[in-house]
Amino acid sequence: MTKNIMIVGVGGQGTLLTSRILGGVMENAGYKVKVSEVHGMAQRGGSVVTFVRYGDSVAEPIVEEGQADVLIAFERLEALRYAHFLKKDGVLIVNDWRIDPISVVMGAQKYPEKIIEKLERKHTVYKINGMEEALRLGNSRVFNNVVLGMAARHMDFSLQEWLDVIEKTVPAKTVEINTKAFMAGYEH
Amino acid sequence: MKEKKMMLGNAAIARGVWEAGVKVSSAYPGTPSTEISEELVKYPDVYAEWAPNEKVATEVAIGASISGVRSFATMKMVGLNVAADPLYSFSYAGVTGGMVMVVADDPGLYSSQNEQDTRMVCRAAMVPCLEPSDSQEAKDYIKYAYEISEKFDTPVIVRTTTRLAHSQCEVTLEDRVVPDDKVYERNIAKNVMMPAMAKGRHLIVEKRMKDLAEYANTAPFNTIEKGDMTIDGKRIGFITDGIPYQYVKEVCPNASILKLGMCNPLPRKMIEDFAASVDVLYIFEELEPVIEEQVRSWGISCIGKEIFTIQGEYSANMIRERVLKMDLDLDEAPQIPPRPPILCPGCPHRATFSVLKKLRIHAAGDIGCYTLGALAPLSAVDTTICMGSSISSLHGMEKAKGFDYIKNWVAVIGDSTFLHTGVNSLINLFYNQSHGTVLILDNRTTGMTGHQDHPATGKTLSGEIVPAVDFKKLCEGIGIEHVREEDPFDVDALTKAVKEEVNREALSVIIVKAPCALLKGQQHPYVVEPLADKCVHCGACLQPGCPALTKKEDGSIAIDATMCNGCGLCMSMCKVGALQKVKR
Ligand SMILES: Cc1ncc(C[n+]2csc(CCOP(=O)(O)OP(=O)(O)O)c2C)c(N)n1
């Protein structure tokens, strides 16, 4: 058995931290894990993808088209961009948030309408406005843990396993707010 | 039991360097190699530094090797072009203490200006090349590399790729073992590469490569996995190296696989025997047909680049479709607005380019975050070739077309890039009487590669505070008369300065100073808010293309407060005062 998870978003949204938390949880549960990240150019506001694969043995470090069991998208347009990476029975977790690419900012292209409704026709979709929750907690940056909290409900690990790894992975000063953010998503 | 740890390929390399007892490391940043130095500097007992460029880094490692200790240098593949000069000749001289370079390739061009294949350089420079395929191997191969370096008297290159460098898997940690320093003895026949000596060394190098090729047949990192997989009754086999090995394992775990841990030189006997043991032989290697062409030259028939690509990264699906002929029934990628990388909100380069755009000035560009100024809506950068080329190519234009032609051109170059190779170009402009205008975009960091220090930031890789190179004094020291400093966010002053300098029939340098918006403490304590009642829907504030601003359906402006850095650039574009600063 090998499970494939993808995290997609906009450069600077912190996909890296999320993939590291995911990797940590799976490693603690005794699986073989590979995490593949993106550094460099793509982090400057571009579309970014990271992969987490776990199971009894893992060869390639990436997840390919049609192979993802879970797709976590930090932004709607990015959910749409990568939805074809999902397996037919894969699950899509989407942060109900919009960031305009520059062509849209400049009015040269339109941001697609009703993305989530479109995706729901084909896939199992769970949505949450992680940013709203994060702002309520007082720090927009922790929105990704809200989204991760919701995703965790659809994966096979206990709440405690998640919280242990969050505590070890995020900067010490932010453990409390990140845990709160995670719980907000988990209990959503 | 030995400790195990999840590690990025680059972190595992750093660990390997430490475990191998290396004492000196020098490097210049470049994706995907940068984290190696950032990890290495955390270990005690290794001196690790940022050099101003890769040639310097390599020569530092060469010096350390000659003095008898194990040494290390790392860079991205285009950096090896800059370091090619020392590499080719040090290959002749050979080492005293072991010397290893990690060179990172970027198949698929995630962050590079070309897709060159370091394995070709290794062949040309006659140095062995090892290729790990995951983090554990990355660490192990570094240690093999030092053994080979000292046993065969050669620098060794360990080649990685983006996927390896930036993937994590579990690695078993071991202790550091420091070999005794080798004793340096004066030996000009080995260490002074002048014609008479180099002739002799060339013969030695040829023999060395033959010996290495022989050793490769039994080396522990070249391995055969015997399998029984057949297609249409024929036994199939793969020869593969590096990350592509993982894709073969993913799809064809039961195929026969010859995994090459060293791709230069190749183990001919081993390959011939392997080829004879299968009916159909695939060569599965990313980028150039380096292995394939050699295998074919030995009269072995194989399938390679006729079905696999030269451009781009490989994948498991590539094998599924092209070898197993599976119909994967994949959905098409959707046709939606692309999301290319852009300058951050608050980036000082955006302010500079807004000025150039308004003045309709072309920029001979260079490599860094500011290369993104080539894209709409700023569209200010016209050219980007390699590091340092902005300044020298502007000079070439003037010599070709005259001063009037370059009056609406400038060269733009980042601070790190200027110190890398731009300063040599500037000396040429001074020497050969150019009248061009050079903008040094001094954002106090090496932004593109993730904010590394350099000789003008006043801080070293280890965090030590040191005297900083002063750009103004440096340029004046060259002898340039017209050198000035400007703040890019003072748009009017910068406009005036650029106008004056491009029209001046003399060489001039404008040091455009403002810190990168992502550096610590560079977020302003306020954000900008639109005032709906004053806004005339002209869209002037949108011109610099800050991603925090959007135009709503009715033509009014919205600013995403979670993205706005508070730099105020949009405010200086607005003619009617419809934007205001409010406390964060
Ligand atoms: C020869 C070579 N070495 C390294 C790199 C990787 N690289 C790309 S841009 C860059 C430096 C960018 O720094 P700077 O010039 O200060 O511009 P900034 O990104 O900060 O705007 C580096 C090192 C490269 N492209 N070519």
Ligand code: SF4
């Ligand atoms: S990292 Fe710094 S220099 Fe690069 S785009 Fe962002 S603000 Fe500009």
Ligand code: SF4
């Ligand atoms: S919205 Fe205006 S003030 Fe805020 S970062 Fe963008 S240009 Fe600067």
